[in-house]
Amino acid sequence: MHNESLSKKNVFHLKKITGSKAFSTFTAALLAILLGLVFGFIVMLIASPPNAVPGIFAVLTGGFRRIADVIYYATPIMMTGLAVGFAFKMGLFNIGASGQYTMGMFFAMYAGFFFNLPRGLHWIVCVAMGMLGGLLWGLIPGVFKALLNVNEVITSIMFNYIGMFLVDMWIQTTPGMYVADKARTAYLPASAQMPSLGIPNSGVNISIFIAIAIAILLFIVLSKTTFGYELKATGYNRHASTYAGMNGKRNIILTMAIAGALAGLGGAFAFLAPSSIPGSSVTYEPINVIAPNGFNGIAVALLGNSSPIGIIFSSVFISHIQRGGTQARLFGYEYEIIDVVISVIIYFSAFVMLMQEVAKKALRQLLDSLKRSFGKKGAEKASDAQPAAEIMAEPELSEVEKEGQK
Amino acid sequence: MNSNDLLKEFIDVFYFIVQNMLPVAIPLLLVALGGMFSERSGVINIALEGIMLFGAFFGCLFVYYVQNTGLNPQVILLLGMVIGAISGFIYSLLLSVAAVNLKADQTITGTALNLIIPAGILLFSRMYFNSDGVTTRVRFYISKIPVLGDIPVIGRLFFQNTYITVYIGLLLLVICTIFFYKTRLGLRLRACGEHPHAADSVGINVYRMRHLGVGLSGILGGIGGFFYAVGIMDGNVNGHTGVAGFGFLALAVMIFGQWKPIRIFFAALFFAFFRTLAPSRSLIPFVRDMNINAAYFKMLPYAATMVVLAFTSKKSRAPKAEGIPFDKGQR
Structure with a gap:
């Protein structure tokens, strides 16, 4: 930039923050969210004009009335988000988190129903079993990719279907697990349910702390270990990392297995949750539908820029607008409005960073032309104006940010 | 049961499978051809699922609104096909603009496009039809085509218990093949998927070719989706x-x-x-006797996919430049 030397003095701190990569990914995420919400609002306007304003308001603020539920529903998508994000770091697109999640759920539930273990130990074994189930289902696309060169996207999608059909069949044919009259699974024994945090009318439980701990652990693995380094290097350039002597095939299989285990934990956390009504539990309905939480994980991972720490926050945000979406029903909108918003957010996340670059370039050109037309004196002003313009672009974003963090 | 009856039963099952197989094969064929155009021009099109559903939804919506006008069902089908093609094309623009002009990640964009449509359909159908989709009651099914259906063997195999989608699909296959291999445009399109910079250096507009590839996949995907709704879902979309x-x-x-x-x-x-x-298992004697859970049959196409891909992907002939955004300035 031509005027950098001039403006350096005034805006040193601001530049340092706004110029950093983390900041631009953050604003990119906010921009994607904003565009998603705007699109959702337009859809609401088309669907039912008079209710659109209170409807979008319900989406944005509905979650604040049910913070415990926001946390409760954030936990599984935090895990599927980590499952997608972790594989992303290696350049693998794990669209199979749904299948891994479902498989984890089945393994965890099976252990819940049929393992006779003392209270306090039982749920831990169930969680471990869920992790194992997801791991196995994540391992398959990894093996197909590493040894047979099959694109992991196709494999994951096919195994989403295969896993869903298998689990639904297993559940329906296992006596003791399925209540045919209700077409749902039976209630899990209390010892298999995770310890509740004791907030009334909510299933929020200690799994949120486990999930956050796992996110932090992954952050450390990615930034401080050789494996994490190899993983990221492979993600940047597969050929270069192979040339540097990294075992690409082993790393692919390992990454997918870990990703699967994370999604499997998500499935375990979702269904081992305690119920607010004594004697009941969260149940599953085998209706041959692929678990949506796997796809929500994609949105979570993209918004969090695949960073484990970012994913903690993005999962809470997605969960927040999902709870808000249930409130929008009061105004006649179906819950699917949130699925529309989330998928639009995914769509824009794919190129919002680029849009930002384009916007910055345009701004720079505008300022340069202003500088030229105002002569030399104007140049100094323009250089002052530039950081100001950057600040100017912020208020609309920070409003969203405020709303998100209220 | 004597051997004569067994043979007759076997032949009936054979006819049944062929008659049912063709309306299923046609959507797969058309959508795969669409994917081929897109990928050979250099754009990975994972959004085919969403494009199909988009085409199917608007095609069925059209059928829903004209079903009481007394139009001939086959005319309605043809018009619905046009609607499906147009809507598929429009929806594919969301992919081509993002992937070609904005150089977005093609896999992520495609995934997002797949997710929007089911949610959108559920949203609008629940608000306006109070159901999970559009239900129509036009009978597209043809039990026997005059004259042709009376030809021995072939008549029963290909011109009875069928849909006209089968013939349209085969016609489109011929057109696509000729376009792909025998026209200048087809050659240019293929060049852009293999080596876009070489294509660019001889004056081919790579961006336009990729838009064309994705656009064709949108048209074929939309038609395929509507044919899926007609031939497999009996004119409904959900x-x-x-x-x-x-x-x-x-x-x-x-x-x-x-x-x-x-x-x-x-x-x-x-x-x-x-x-x-899956639907014909109860008709095939020895399969029926094995008493296999229906879920295994539902899994079969997906499992077969994996087996096939495991054997074919090692020597994959994927277009070399697919998935890589074209940047004119990059050499």
């Missing part, structure tokens, strides 16, 4: 089941067909056969 992963199966068909039209046709037949086994 946000929950969508097109049951047919867009993804079509991608597998395309890979199995090595990105070549005629091979794709045979690959589509192969997959359609597995898909048809």
